[in-house]
Amino acid sequence: MSPKNLPILYANDSCPYVFRARIALAYAGIDVEHREVDLENKPPAMLRASPKGTVPILVLSGGTVIDESWEIIRWAVRQNDPEAWRGANDAALDLAEELANRNDSEFGEPSMYYKFSSDYPDRDRRQDRNDCEPFLDGLESRLATQAFMYGDALSAADVPVYPAVAGFAKIEPAWFADRFPNLDAWLKRVAASPHVQRVDFDHEPWRFEQTG
């Protein structure tokens, strides 16, 4: 545990999985000790907590470790749910899990290749973008009749997909807005949420050499 007895979050400001977890933690009003990690030089304490070595990792008081972003979202909204992000009978939470799984299995890899296409000169960038489109089409049609993923209010279901879709949209914004107008409008609505705006991205690296 941290000196202030807060849960510890191993994190990285550029990681979309961290971003989704931090939205949920902000929403639930859960303060954490943020430990900004260089993924090229992972702290031993982080690897002791979770040897698989991915961020985010949340270490709770008592030592419980949650090392999957989706599970951090679920844990956070179950701690405190001031705006009913779980939905009736947890329906929005169930949809969040489905969208998180689809995001990570169908969209994560091709969108990574598309985003970092200059690192992969042998790949077909247009094909990687094409491979992202079925997942995005599913979200786009969901938004044809409602403002958010689960009805007309922001909920847990928006959280797992927002960071990755926002990152994708920034690559070719004019093309994205034309191809996915509902998603483009949704991105602006989600970005306007105070829970999303509370997530900041200017952390200094955690100085683990001195603090353990």
Ligand SMILES: N[C@@H](CCC(=O)N[C@@H](CS)C(=O)NCC(=O)O)C(=O)O
């Ligand atoms: N399934 C994990 C994925 C997390 C993940 O892949 N995070 C990346 C950073 S965006 C990472 O830590 N990669 C490890 C590395 O680069 O060594 C989750 O949802 O938490």
